[in-house]
Amino acid sequence: MKKIIALSTMLFTSVAFNANAADIAAGKAKSATCAACHGANGISMIPMYPNLAGQKVAYLEKQLRDFKSGARKDPVMSAMAMPLSEEDIKNVSAYFASLK
Numbered sequence: 001m002k003k004i005i006a007l008s009t010m011l012f013t014s015v016a017f018n019a020n021a022a023d024i025a026a027g028k029a030k031s032a033t034c035a036a037c038h039g040a041n042g043i044s045m046i047p048m049y050p051n052l053a054g055q056k057v058a059y060l061e062k063q064l065r066d067f068k069s070g071a072r073k074d075p076v077m078s079a080m081a082m083p084l085s086e087e088d089i090k091n092v093s094a095y096f097a098s099l100k
Helices: 002-019 024-038 057-069 075-081 086-098
Strands: none
Touching: 024 075, 024 086, 057 075, 057 086
């Protein structure tokens, strides 16, 4: 019985994790406008714009949420973040985090 409970717990956890998993391909598609400042591969060619490739997901998500809410202010980034849904934020962040 313990094995059945353990297996059930593992399966449930796996399904729950996958249901919340970000879609990197969708993030790549949504990030097309980001390339103008942050580079096509997340490495900016312009020193004043930060590199996004390889940043931690949680950091990227927080920054986008802060720009969207107004907690962090930048006229360009706030305008870029405003139309993003929570799913978009997760997907874009996962995409940039996946880059080397």
